[in-house]
Amino acid sequence: MSRIELEHIDKYYGDNHVLRDINLTIEDGEFMTLLGPSGCGKTTTLRVISGLEAPQEGIMKMDDHVVINANEEFYEEPSKRGLNLVFQSYALWPHMTVFENVAFGLRIKKFSRKEIEEKVMTALKTMRIEEYRGRYPNELSGGQQQRVAIARAIATNPKLLLLDEPLSNLDARLRIDMRAELKRMHQETGTTIIYVTHDQVEAMTMSTRIALFKEGEIAQIATPLEIYTNPVDLVAADFIGNPRINFIDATAIYENDTLKVKSDLGNYEFGKDTMKEGEEWPVGTEFACVLGVRPENVDIVEQDPGVPFTVECSIYASQPAGSETIVALTAGKAEFLAIQKSIADYAINQKVWVVLNPEKMNVFNKDSGRLIKLAALKTSNK
Amino acid sequence: MSKQKKEGPRRKPLTKVRLKNYVLNVLGNPFNVIVFFSLIMLFCLIVIPVLTMLQTTFVVAKAELRSIPGAQLGDYTLFYWKYLLASPLTKSILWQPFLHSLIIGFFVTVIAIPLGAVLAWLMIRSDIPGKKLLSLLIIVPYMIPSWCKALSWLAVFRNATSGSKGLLTGLGIPIPDWMAYGPFAIIAVMVMHYYAFSYIMVSGSLRSINSELEEMGEIQGANKVQILRKITFPLVLPAILSAAIMTISKSIGSYGVAANLGNRISYYVLATRMKEFINDSPKGVGYAMSLLMILLACGTIFANQKMVGVRKSYATIGGKGTRSNLIKIGKAKYGLLVFIAGFLVIAMVMPTFVLVMESFQIYTGGGYGLSNLSLYAWIGSLDKAPLEAYAYNGIFKNSEFIRALLNTIKLSIIASILTAFSGQFLGYISTRGRGKWYGTLVEQLVFIPYLMPAVAFAAIYFAMFSQKRLGGLIPSLYGTFALILLVSVVKHFPFASRSGTANMLQISTELEEAAEIAGASFWRRIGKIVIPLAKNGFVSGFMLVFISIAKELDLIAILMTPRNYTLSYLAFEYSKSLMPQCADAIAIVMLLFILLCYRIANRFGADISKSWG
Numbered sequence: 003m004s005r006i007e008l009e010h011i012d013k014y015y016g017d018n019h020v021l022r023d024i025n026l027t028i029e030d031g032e033f034m035t036l037l038g039p040s041g042c043g044k045t046t047t048l049r050v051i052s053g054l055e056a057p058q059e060g061i062m063k064m065d066d067h068v069v070i071n072a073n074e075e076f077y078e079e080p081s082k083r084g085l086n087l088v089f090q091s092y093a094l095w096p097h098m099t100v101f102e103n104v105a106f107g108l109r110i111k112k113f114s115r116k117e118i119e120e121k122v123m124t125a126l127k128t129m130r131i132e133e134y135r136g137r138y139p140n141e142l143s144g145g146q147q148q149r150v151a152i153a154r155a156i157a158t159n160p161k162l163l164l165l166d167e168p169l170s171n172l173d174a175r176l177r178i179d180m181r182a183e184l185k186r187m188h189q190e191t192g193t194t195i196i197y198v199t200h201d202q203v204e205a206m207t208m209s210t211r212i213a214l215f216k217e218g219e220i221a222q223i224a225t226p227l228e229i230y231t232n233p234v235d236l237v238a239a240d241f242i243g244n245p246r247i248n249f250i251d252a253t254a255i256y257e258n259d260t261l262k263v264k265s266d267l268g269n270y271e272f273g274k275d276t277m278k279e280g281e282e283w284p285v286g287t288e289f290a291c292v293l294g295v296r297p298e299n300v301d302i303v304e305q306d307p308g309v310p311f312t313v314e315c316s317i318y319a320s321q322p323a324g325s326e327t328i329v330a331l332t333a334g335k336a337e338f339l340a341i342q343k344s345i346a347d348y349a350i351n352q353k354v355w356v357v358l359n360p361e362k363m364n365v366f367n368k369d370s371g372r373l374i375k376l377a378a379l380k381t382s383n384k
Numbered sequence: 385m386s387k388q389k390k391e392g393p394r395r396k397p398l399t400k401v402r403l404k405n406y407v408l409n410v411l412g413n414p415f416n417v418i419v420f421f422s423l424i425m426l427f428c429l430i431v432i433p434v435l436t437m438l439q440t441t442f443v444v445a446k447a448e449l450r451s452i453p454g455a456q457l458g459d460y461t462l463f464y465w466k467y468l469l470a471s472p473l474t475k476s477i478l479w480q481p482f483l484h485s486l487i488i489g490f491f492v493t494v495i496a497i498p499l500g501a502v503l504a505w506l507m508i509r510s511d512i513p514g515k516k517l518l519s520l521l522i523i524v525p526y527m528i529p530s531w532c533k534a535l536s537w538l539a540v541f542r543n544a545t546s547g548s549k550g551l552l553t554g555l556g557i558p559i560p561d562w563m564a565y566g567p568f569a570i571i572a573v574m575v576m577h578y579y580a581f582s583y584i585m586v587s588g589s590l591r592s593i594n595s596e597l598e599e600m601g602e603i604q605g606a607n608k609v610q611i612l613r614k615i616t617f618p619l620v621l622p623a624i625l626s627a628a629i630m631t632i633s634k635s636i637g638s639y640g641v642a643a644n645l646g647n648r649i650s651y652y653v654l655a656t657r658m659k660e661f662i663n664d665s666p667k668g669v670g671y672a673m674s675l676l677m678i679l680l681a682c683g684t685i686f687a688n689q690k691m692v693g694v695r696k697s698y699a700t701i702g703g704k705g706t707r708s709n710l711i712k713i714g715k716a717k718y719g720l721l722v723f724i725a726g727f728l729v730i731a732m733v734m735p736t737f738v739l740v741m742e743s744f745q746i747y748t749g750g751g752y753g754l755s756n757l758s759l760y761a762w763i764g765s766l767d768k769a770p771l772e773a774y775a776y777n778g779i780f781k782n783s784e785f786i787r788a789l790l791n792t793i794k795l796s797i798i799a800s801i802l803t804a805f806s807g808q809f810l811g812y813i814s815t816r817g818r819g820k821w822y823g824t825l826v827e828q829l830v831f832i833p834y835l836m837p838a839v840a841f842a843a844i845y846f847a848m849f850s851q852k853r854l855g856g857l858i859p860s861l862y863g864t865f866a867l868i869l870l871v872s873v874v875k876h877f878p879f880a881s882r883s884g885t886a887n888m889l890q891i892s893t894e895l896e897e898a899a900e901i902a903g904a905s906f907w908r909r910i911g912k913i914v915i916p917l918a919k920n921g922f923v924s925g926f927m928l929v930f931i932s933i934a935k936e937l938d939l940i941a942i943l944m945t946p947r948n949y950t951l952s953y954l955a956f957e958y959s960k961s962l963m964p965q966c967a968d969a970i971a972i973v974m975l976l977f978i979l980l981c982y983r984i985a986n987r988f989g990a991d992i993s994k995s996w997g
Binding site: 014054077080085087091 | 402
């Protein structure tokens, strides 16, 4: 129903440059997540799209219809953009009942009484809160308020639904329930959704694509799996994934179309086909690099298995957590984490061996911080 | 990729389309239009009058044509400033009143601040019994207008100098003039009023201190006195300093008390001296004096911000909402209880009792025997007067009183409705414009009347509106209800807009944005979202302004003409006559009226501590 294009959006607050040349295309029906730490510009981007903020530069189109043209000081009013917004604080009007909250926008659009009743009840049923129609917001729990906020946003059948950290005020269990609820709602309504969050798990589990923000710029736009497997730089890699990715300092040399890496976690050679196109690295001279190893790609064995890519290490600490065990290890100067999908317990300083999978490793150029060697999206032999 | 953090947006060439859209954006938003008109209004009501008065002090007025040889009407002159600052009279018209003002300000502050602070500590942090009742009673004297207190003082201490006897003189105790009138009396009455600043501010500050801070001191081995000195006192010091500055500034600028208790023996302070000049002449000298008073008040307030501003932000509020543990003061509590009771009797019970009783007396100071009591001051008429010296009917048979009562009600209602509405609007503009130039400008403009003592502020309006200006475009408003209304509204802008701002801050902008996205126009957002949510805050703000205007004397004294007398001013006039009983009766009516208003205001959640002296 709606395709959104942002072209060269720049936004300043006084001298503070908060959005830097944002280019983003969101296809019809997508669930696009703007992800990043707080203060990186993702909420500002959302507010620019909604029309609550006017950028100083750039063009925004919805279905090829121009809604922002900063060069001509043209800013379409929010209500004419056919979108709706769910605020982080929900922004439910405390002096109106649930029904009145949801009906407000419909009344302004001058629907008949009967239509309003129908549309409100459909929205309330979608969010499964029809029994609370007569209550005031302060008589509802946080999760119920959240559902009202979403019902209010979808009641007008917006072409585009904007969600600003909608789950951040909920407790951990409700958050998981609401994630499922939102995903189902997205599939049922088919609405294009732009979702702002700083929680990478939310981004990973719900989006069709993620736009990763960093200091007012978009660092990477990709599917959740791509962004997890091949984060564009060290910052992105560090931000995505819990527990965090392991960074192992290493040195590398690129000769004969092969990247040779030496580290405390072993020595590896990567062929040209795994190198990322369009990135730069020194050729023929040694340079500092960083190995990126996801904790789940580290297998711990208690006896030397005698296979390649095995490194002897010692246990630093072990944290059994029921379904999985997080283990901290040291090898030489390198410290890193491993996740074991089983209940295991190790003694401190116990000697163990880890088996690594070079295919799933990332290599970053330490100077630029950028990814130079891609990890395979799918495992080939394991 | 090292980019500079600070960089402004690119300047773009002005094209026709850009300009058209820009103008449409600005004009299409009613908010901008409202901001524009508010700024113009504030400018006309605050900035222009100040500049006009400043200009008036440099221009020859009609009354001084003869005193300044060769001068033409409207000529530029330094006559008034020379008269005030460098003439043989300077000592008696400027330095002496100035000294008197400073002495009063100093002693009031030195006595009232510790008094209020100690009361606050006892009420908040100690385990003194009967707190609930006491803390209510302690605040009652503050609700009583200061000029009512001055009348009570007179009822007790009046002596032959003002004609009728007071309670003590009547009992045969000779009261010297220095005790009945002048600095001693003024300081005493002001202390009984302004201790409330320090009480309110210090108790607010004490309430926000987490008792864990004190308990930590106890664990470290400090005794109670050490805790008080080393932990509690430094933490409330900013509040105490703030209260001190407020008290100095208020007591220096105050007119009603000083006029009631000082004028009879020709003891003048800046405010009373200034009013003499403005009501007689040369008026220019009075204006110059009021400018000096404004500078003095600004100076103290800026000193406050300099001294306190930085230290104000102690993060004293603890994370956990634990109940603070009270400090046990043991046996001392009975002594202190007697002290508080004594204070309440002196500050409230006795003066009010004497005031009420005096309104029933035939001879003031003649004792409370039945033969000396009558209802004359309330409902008597002159033909049946028990004394020939009586000049008026009892107040309920006195058309002057009825008119003053109606004037007061009319003024309070209209002015407080206007003020409260403007306050909410100004608050709306300054909260929604936070960090933007117009929000800051509105906040600063609105703050200006706060810097000025009421009597000086009235002088500004007197200067502005006592003659036609701009060829009759601004008519002369002197002697009209409109002028008194205008000055009451504008003087209360800072207070009303502060309560409006606090009110608007509670309505998150997101509530409005949600409506904006739903397609609600600006006026619809105001009508459906802002007003319904602002209602309670509006009512409580309204009530507090209402009370403040109803009891106002300083602000309107200069502008008064008999037709516009309010209760405050009528009481002030009557108290100068030989028949103080009527003034007493008016004061009692006033008291009852105000207490009733506070009751009503309380129902809407109004906080007395947020009202003004």
